[in-house]
Amino acid sequence: MLDIRTAPVQPAAIHRADYRPPDWLVPAIALEFDLDPARTVVRARLEVARNGEHDRALRLDGEELELLSLAVDGQAVDPQFEDGQLVVPLTGASAVVETEVAIRPQVNTKLMGLYASGGLLCTQCESQGFRRITWFPDRPDVLSRYRVRMSADRQRFPVLLSNGNPVDGGEGPDGTHWAQWEDPFPKPCYLFALVAGELSVNRDSFTTASGREVELGIWVREDDLAKTGHAMRALKDSMAWDERTYGREYDLDRFNIVAVSDFNFGAMENKGLNIFNTRYVLADRETASDADFDAVAAVVAHEYFHNWSGNRVTCRDWFQLSLKEGLTVFRDQSFSEDMGSQAVERIDQVRTLRAAQFPEDAGPLAHPIRPDSYIEITNFYTATVYNKGAEVIRMLRTILGPDDYRRGTDLYFERYDGQAVTCEDFVQALEDASGHDLTQFRRWYSQAGTPTIRARLVQEDGAAVLHLTQSTPPTPGQADKLPMVVPLRTALIGRESGREVAGEQVVLLTEAEQTVRFEGVTEPALLSINRDFSAPVIMQVERAAGELEALAISDTDSFARYEAIQELALRELLKGIGGGEVQADPVIAALRSTLLSNALDPAFKADALILPSETMLAERLDQSDPSVVHRVRDDLRAAIGTALRSELEDAYAASSRADPESLTGEDKGLRRLRAATLGYLAAADPERARALAAAQFDAARTMTERQSALGMLAMVGGSEAEAALGAFYERFKGDPLVIDKWFGVQASVAAEDTIERVEALAAHPDFTLANPNRLRALAGSFAATPFAFHRADGRGYEWLADVILKADAINPQTAARFVPPLGRWRKVEPGRAALMRSALERILAAPGLSKDVFEQASKSLG
Numbered sequence: 132m133l134d135i136r137t138a139p140v141q142p143a144a145i146h147r148a149d150y151r152p153p154d155w156l157v158p159a160i161a162l163e164f165d166l167d168p169a170r171t172v173v174r175a176r177l178e179v180a181r182n183g184e185h186d187r188a189l190r191l192d193g194e195e196l197e198l199l200s201l202a203v204d205g206q207a208v209d210p211q212f213e214d215g216q217l218v219v220p221l222t223g224a225s226a227v228v229e230t231e232v233a234i235r236p237q238v239n240t241k242l243m244g245l246y247a248s249g250g251l252l253c254t255q256c257e258s259q260g261f262r263r264i265t266w267f268p269d270r271p272d273v274l275s276r277y278r279v280r281m282s283a284d285r286q287r288f289p290v291l292l293s294n295g296n297p298v299d300g301g302e303g304p305d306g307t308h309w310a311q312w313e314d315p316f317p318k319p320c321y322l323f324a325l326v327a328g329e330l331s332v333n334r335d336s337f338t339t340a341s342g343r344e345v346e347l348g349i350w351v352r353e354d355d356l357a358k359t360g361h362a363m364r365a366l367k368d369s370m371a372w373d374e375r376t377y378g379r380e381y382d383l384d385r386f387n388i389v390a391v392s393d394f395n396f397g398a399m400e401n402k403g404l405n406i407f408n409t410r411y412v413l414a415d416r417e418t419a420s421d422a423d424f425d426a427v428a429a430v431v432a433h434e435y436f437h438n439w440s441g442n443r444v445t446c447r448d449w450f451q452l453s454l455k456e457g458l459t460v461f462r463d464q465s466f467s468e469d470m471g472s473q474a475v476e477r478i479d480q481v482r483t484l485r486a487a488q489f490p491e492d493a494g495p496l497a498h499p500i501r502p503d504s505y506i507e508i509t510n511f512y513t514a515t516v517y518n519k520g521a522e523v524i525r526m527l528r529t530i531l532g533p534d535d536y537r538r539g540t541d542l543y544f545e546r547y548d549g550q551a552v553t554c555e556d557f558v559q560a561l562e563d564a565s566g567h568d569l570t571q572f573r574r575w576y577s578q579a580g581t582p583t584i585r586a587r588l589v590q591e592d593g594a595a596v597l598h599l600t601q602s603t604p605p606t607p608g609q610a611d612k613l614p615m616v617v618p619l620r621t622a623l624i625g626r627e628s629g630r631e632v633a634g635e636q637v638v639l640l641t642e643a644e645q646t647v648r649f650e651g652v653t654e655p656a657l658l659s660i661n662r663d664f665s666a667p668v669i670m671q672v673e674r675a676a677g678e679l680e681a682l683a684i685s686d687t688d689s690f691a692r693y694e695a696i697q698e699l700a701l702r703e704l705l706k707g708i709g710g711g712e713v714q715a716d717p718v719i720a721a722l723r724s725t726l727l728s729n730a731l732d733p734a735f736k737a738d739a740l741i742l743p744s745e746t747m748l749a750e751r752l753d754q755s756d757p758s759v760v761h762r763v764r765d766d767l768r769a770a771i772g773t774a775l776r777s778e779l780e781d782a783y784a785a786s787s788r789a790d791p792e793s794l795t796g797e798d799k800g801l802r803r804l805r806a807a808t809l810g811y812l813a814a815a816d817p818e819r820a821r822a823l824a825a826a827q828f829d830a831a832r833t834m835t836e837r838q839s840a841l842g843m844l845a846m847v848g849g850s851e852a853e854a855a856l857g858a859f860y861e862r863f864k865g866d867p868l869v870i871d872k873w874f875g876v877q878a879s880v881a882a883e884d885t886i887e888r889v890e891a892l893a894a895h896p897d898f899t900l901a902n903p904n905r906l907r908a909l910a911g912s913f914a915a916t917p918f919a920f921h922r923a924d925g926r927g928y929e930w931l932a933d934v935i936l937k938a939d940a941i942n943p944q945t946a947a948r949f950v951p952p953l954g955r956w957r958k959v960e961p962g963r964a965a966l967m968r969s970a971l972e973r974i975l976a977a978p979g980l981s982k983d984v985f986e987q988a989s990k991s992l993g
């Protein structure tokens with residue numbers, strides 16, 4: 132009876148405009164868990180208080196709960212249900228409502244609520260998982276003080292953790308023990324957490340600016356303890372950074388992180404007890420690449436920063452998700468920029484935005500960073516809410532300047548501490564603290580779509596005039612767009628002198644058309660615009676002949692210099708895809724001088740070498756044939772590899788001096804350059820690359836080198852590839868995170884027969900649909916490899932649709948993440964587009980589909 136899956140014919144949408152404050156508040160809750168994977172009993176004691184004058188009943192959310200008893204003020208009550216909610220009529224201003232339920236963690240494959248993972252019991256409550264633990268008003272604007280008592284078998288579950296501080300504990304009957312925890316900070320139920328199991332801990336401590344001692348713990352399986360050092364360092368760095376940069380100090384006596392291997396997302400910021408996907412905690416030289424190390428640090432920082440941006444000040448409703456996620460991503464990005472190389476971090480951020488968010492904004496699932504409606508909120512944990520949300524905060528800082536921005540965030544945290552608020556409240560705080568009028572800027576919260584900015588510089592009579600226009604394309608539900616506020620960091624660079632003839636300033640574009648004059652510019656000038664990617668827009672600049680070539684070697688802003696090289700390549704690639712002739716020479720010249728520069732660091736060189744992705748190219752066109760896109764890009768890579776052969780060989784050889792023990796920007800940059808140069812050598816001469824990659828694989832001292840060599844071998848194929856894949860598997864078969872790489876590398880090969888390999892891998896004994904990391908490693912990697920995924924016969928689409936349907940029966944929220952690649956059909960030539968549509972139609976026709984997949988598939992068909 133518990134297993135019946137609701138199969139709504141047409142699940143209802145929830146609208147932001149319908150928000151109403153809660154009828155009942157729950158100032159305090161006491162929970163008691165008799166933990167057992169097969170059947171856990173949860174007793175909840177809610178102190179409820181009527182919120183305002185009304186006579187409405189208390190309504191509690193619940194899902195897959197077996198109700199054992201219900202009492203109000205100590206009296207047993209017969210339960211009434213309505214629309215899946217438990218309805219409790221109450222007469223007074225307050226009451227004590229007690230429930231007892233049974234839940235089944237062992238069969239909880241959705242990984243929401245209380246579930247079992249590798250012998251542990253753990254929770255995930257954001258967004259609406261708490262209702263799978265007990266009856267409760269499961270919404271973020273109901274904040275409660277929590278007291279939690281956990282009891283479990285002492286042998287199997289020696290460690291019992293929850294939010295806040297441990298206050299009591301002891302032995303119980305029949306080999307059980309118990310612990311009681313209390314969290315002094317009122318919190319929404321999505322921040323509740325508990326963990327029980329056999330865990331080892333890496334302990335450390337941090338002294339806050341005001342001199343309080345915080346005990347830190349990272350809890351993992353015993354075998355993984357040696358891999359927690361990097362996360363611990365990142366945690367301490369984050370704590371110090373947030374004090375320095377935002378004046379935010381940690382507020383509890385302990386901060387715990389637990390790593391679990393079955394997890395729907397990256398990590399979760401539960402108050403004082405962050406729960407992480409192992410992938411973002413564990414790292415050592417043998418098993419983690421530089422990218423993994425960086426991701427661990429960034430996610431640790433992200434979750435830690437949520438303690439203020441999310442927990443102390445939380446969201447009123449889930450439409451406000453970007454209030455905490457956009458702000459927290461911006462904070463973790465700033466942290467990474469401060470700890471590493473600003474330019475390199477920024478390039479990575481923009482690459483992610485273009486790969487994940489621009490396509491979303493241009494497709495059927497486009498939504499503003501503050502959506503207006505949803506069917507299933509889990510589908511809105513998107514690159515738009517997170518990454519574009521972060522860009523919006525970055526623009527606010529650019530417009531206000533760092534000092535006013537800081538005054539604004541100080542006011543925000545002070546004014547709303549302990550409250551559940553809206554995006555509007557955040558903007559209001561910035562406005563009040565700075566005196567800036569952000570009326571028009573607010574459109575970034577309500578309008579979807581990526582603005583396109585056209586720019587043209589005209590020079591006359593000792594001045595330069597910048598002509599700007601903007602337009603934002605229609606998106607679902609939003610036909611007409613108003614002009615946005617677009618902060619464009621702009622400088623003019625003398626064509627001959629190479630110096631800035633107009634120093635950088637922020638040009639604020641607010642109208643559909645606007646001109647800006649730069650006086651006293653006599654020398655012919657190059658336009659350097661949207662420097663540091665100051666606005667998340669598509670720039671289309673009318674350039675004079677030779678202008679991009681000049682900027683590519685002389686722009687004084689690193690990001691803009693990178694962009695010039697990208698634009699140069701993009702221009703030629705788009706020409707080639709359109710059937711024109713590609714001029715490789717300007718691209719080759721720009722890359723040659725980049726490679727040979729003594730001033731540029733290796734990471735920048737590596738980034739500059741990577742041509743615009745196939746996804747980005749497809750985005751710039753109304754419609755394209757993925758195999759043409761792939762061929763044109765590959766041909767240019769081969770031309771570059773051939774023309775720059777000796778420079779690439781030199782750079783490849785020189786990069787071997789990277790110190791394997793070191794994670795400095797220089798050493799990570801050298802390894803990145805090694806991978807990029809190897810890629811070009813392979814494009815030019817697969818035989819030579821095969822030899823180099825095989826040697827690199829055998830001699831690898833870091834996972835970074837081993838993984839990139841393996842990827843290259845898998846790409847060029849042959850017996851060396853099979854041998855390396857076999858050796859890699861043998862060496863790492865006990866380590867799930869590395870086996871994920873093994874699946875991912877093979878599914879990422881840009882080749883027509885990758886689908887056959889992927890189908891075989893899906894039958895591999897190590898493959899399971901139940902583990903989100905493994906599923907992402909195979910299906911996610913494959914769907915992100917356009918040339919492989921878009922095989923002309925549609926076999927890739929069919930496979931993905933099958934996977935989505937099978938995964939939906941296990942874990943709808945993760946299954947739904949794989950739908951968007953099929954929704955890109957409008958951008959694909961008609962033959963494949965029809966096949967993509969029919970895969971979506973087949974998904975929609977399946978009986979018992981979840982709301983999650985229904986929403987994504989129906990919107991994708993549009």
Ligand code: ARG
Binds near residue numbers: 396397433
């Ligand atoms: N708040 C988490 C973060 O740090 C993500 C949680 C996502 N979970 C979900 N069920 N949608 O970004």
Ligand code: ZN
Binds near residue numbers: 433455
């Ligand atoms: Zn977050």
